[in-house]
Amino acid sequence: MPRRFSFPCLESRRKAAPTVFFLQRCFPSEFALGFNLILHKIKMSSKKPIYMIAACSENRAIGKEGGGLPWSISEDTAYWTEKVTGGIIIEGRRCFEELGGPFPNTDTIVLSRNPDFSLDNAYTAVSMESAIELAQNLGGEGPIWICGGPAVYQAGMPLAEKLYLTQVYDEVEGVAFFPDWRADFAVELDRRDSSDENYSYSFLVLTRGN
Template sequence: MTTPARVKMPSATSIVARSYPDHVIGIENRLPWRLRTDLALFKSRTVGHAIIMGRRTFESLGRPLPGRLNIVLSREPFPEQSNVQWARDVSTALLMADIYAICNLQRQFFVIGGERIYREFSDVINRVWLTEVFSGRINGDAKFDFEFSLNDWWSHSERDYPATDQDEYPFRITCWVRRKPQHRERFVDEFRSSDSEVLSKLNDWLALQTSNPMEDAVEQEQLSLFPKP
C-alpha cells in the first residue's frame, strides 16, 4: 500500500467532571469530591492512550498516570520522564498525541483539563465524557461553563449513578458527540523528522481506519464502558 500525502489524524475526546449547577471543576487545584467509580471509569477509558493536560492538572495528580503518555502543555519548560512529555503550545501537544496514537494504533486521544486547556482544545474536540456531580452549590476557582447546543451536539448515552460509600455524591455521565466531527489531517512529511516508527506504522493506521471506520469503532469501545445495571 502506498502511503498517501495526507492522513486523517486521531479524534480528540475530552473528559470533564463538574459540579451541578455551578460547573465547578476544581478548588485550589484539587477535585471537590470523592468519586471512586468515576475515577475507575476515567482510568478504563484512558489507559493506553495519550492524555493532554495543563501543568496544574499534572501537579494535582501527584504523579504521571501509568500506562498512558502524559503530555503536559505549559508555557514554561517541564521536566520530562519516560511517559511524560512537555508541549510548549497546542500544535506541539497535538502532534505528540497524534504520533503516540498512530504508533499504538489508537483512534483517539484525551484532553483532561484544566479550565484553560479545555478552552484551547475546544475547536478540535469531537466527543466529551461529561460527569455532572450533584453536589449542590459550591464555590470553586476553576469551571467548565461550556453549554452543549443541540444544534451542534447530541447525547450519545447517559447514565445516573447513586451516592455510595465510595461515591460522595450522586452523579450522571453523559457522552456528548459533535454532530459534524472535526477531521484533522496531516501531511506525511510532518512525521519525517520524528521517530521512524511513525512512518512504519502509518500503513497499519490506514488499514485500521479502512477496515473499521473510526467513529463506529470508538462508539463500540465507549458503549462497553457503560456496564449493565
C-alpha cells in the same frame, strides 16, 4: 444441462483487482515489498480521535481551593481510569502535579507556556496545537484525551470530537470551572445515571450537532 465451472482463485483475484490497482497506484514503492508495508502505511496515516473528559458540578466547578476535585466519587475515578488507560493524555502542568506524575499505561503530554520546561517522565508542549501534533505522531492507536485544567479545556474545545462528561447534580464551591460546553456538544450519544451516598450524577457522552 451444461456444467458451470468455478475457479475460486480467479474469482477472488478479479474481485480484488480494483483494490489492488488502487494500492499499486497510491503506494508504488511499497507495493513491490508486499501488502504488510502498505497496510502499515495506511494505519500510520490514520488520525487518532480527540476526546475531552471531565467531571463538573451544575455550576461547572471542577477544582477546589488547594487542588483536586470538589468531591470524591469512586465510580467516577474508575470511569476516568477505564477511559484514558492506553491512550494519550494532554493536561496542564498543575493537573500533572496533582496526579503525582504520569498516569500508568498512558503517554502524557504536559502543556506549559515556558519553552524551557521539560520532564523526564512525560512529553511537553507549549500549545494545544503542538500537543495534538505530537500526540498524532506518537505510536499506538489509543485516543487523545484532553484532561484539564480550565485553560487546557478551553483550548481543546474546538478540537475535540466528543466530550465524556460526568455531570454532578450539585452546586459546589470551586476555584476552577469547566467552560460552557452546551453550544459545542449539543447531541447526547449515551447516558448512564448513578449515585452514591453523597451525590447523584450522570456519565454523559456528547458530540457536536450538525
